[in-house]
Amino acid sequence: MTGIFLTACVCGVASGLFGIGGGVLLVPLLVLLFAFGQHRAQGTSLIALIPPTGLLAFLAYAKAGYVSWKTGLLLIPGVFAGGILGGWLAKKLNPKRMRQVFAGLMFALGLWQAVAAWRR
Amino acid sequence: MTTLIVLVLGLGVGVLVGLLGIGGGVVLVPAMVYLLQMDQHLAQGTSLFILLPPVGLGALRQYWKQGQVDLRAGILCALGILIGGYLGGLFAVLMTSRQLKGFFGCFLMLAAALLWRKPPVQGESAGSLGEEQANV
Numbered sequence: 001m002t003g004i005f006l007t008a009c010v011c012g013v014a015s016g017l018f019g020i021g022g023g024v025l026l027v028p029l030l031v032l033l034f035a036f037g038q039h040r041a042q043g044t045s046l047i048a049l050i051p052p053t054g055l056l057a058f059l060a061y062a063k064a065g066y067v068s069w070k071t072g073l074l075l076i077p078g079v080f081a082g083g084i085l086g087g088w089l090a091k092k093l094n095p096k097r098m099r100q101v102f103a104g105l106m107f108a109l110g111l112w113q114a115v116a117a118w119r120r
Numbered sequence: 121m122t123t124l125i126v127l128v129l130g131l132g133v134g135v136l137v138g139l140l141g142i143g144g145g146v147v148l149v150p151a152m153v154y155l156l157q158m159d160q161h162l163a164q165g166t167s168l169f170i171l172l173p174p175v176g177l178g179a180l181r182q183y184w185k186q187g188q189v190d191l192r193a194g195i196l197c198a199l200g201i202l203i204g205g206y207l208g209g210l211f212a213v214l215m216t217s218r219q220l221k222g223f224f225g226c227f228l229m230l231a232a233a234l235l236w237r238k239p240p241v242q243g244e245s246a247g248s249l250g251e252e253q254a255n256v
Contacts, residue, residue, distance in 0.1 A: 001196060008197035012204020017212045018224050019164025021143015021171050022201045028234035030193070040190060042141025043183030046176045047194035049143050053201040054168040057209030061165030064213045068162055071152065072169040074123060075130040079144055079175045082134015087182030090139050098139055103236040109150045110228025117222035 004034060008048070016057030021049050024106075038099070042090065125155060138179030143171050146231065149224065160217040160224065168209075 007029050008022075015022035023045040030041035052058075061067055090098075129151055137144040145167040152163035174180075183189055212220060 008200025012201035016205035016208020020145030023142030043188035048197035056206035060209030066165030078130020084178035086135040086138020087179035107232035114225030
């Protein structure tokens with residue numbers, strides 16, 4: 001259990017550094033390091049994200065003026081509704097395939113960002 | 121028009137939230153940078169703002185009904201993310217947007233590689249949902 005906590009701390013640093021929830025790191029780490037099943041890791045990640053875990057990081061950004069309130073408020077209802085749909089879909093789909101499609105997409109996005117930052 | 125894009129974007133990200141059990145920020149940030157032409161810092165701060173309310177609650181219910189939630193590990197993770205997030209946020213504000221963008225790109229590639237890797241054991245077909253997993 002200490003291992004899980006320390007792993008989560010690492011995910012937290014990524015969360016604050018990159019403005020994300022941290023689940024994208026937490027899910028694979030729970031599976032790879034702690035032998036969670038894929039669905040169980042995803043469910044556990046979702047419950048870890050229910051409390052406002054990003055609050056302290058968010059305050060650091062807000063203090064520096066790095067928040068677009070209007071865009072944020074517009075995005076929230078969609079993310080919530082889409083989440084229900086996705087949770088339902090997760091039960092129907094082959095999890096391995098869906099993970100790999102997503103991983104491919106993420107890799108491409110990451111490469112694009114890294115190259116864009118490098119060249120400018 | 122932009123409002124419409126933002127609403128549809130939210131819905132799309134939400135589907136990924138439920139499907140993959142993640143917060144969604146990892147997709148939201150690049151989407152805001154490229155679709156809405158936001159600055160890297162602004163996109164990340166806005167993403168953290170979106171994640172403050174429990175946007176994954178609806179998705180969580182679906183997993184909960186299947187018994188696919190480890191409550192104790194979840195609470196520990198929440199605590200860890202809260203503390204780590206504070207440190208990460210401090211670092212991020214100190215960097216330039218360009219540095220941050222590059223780091224973010226590298227992070228995405230690393231996360232993608234982790235996600236791609238095959239888990240060590242067991243069938244993970246949707247049919248094995250009901251089975252109990254041995255975990256810590």
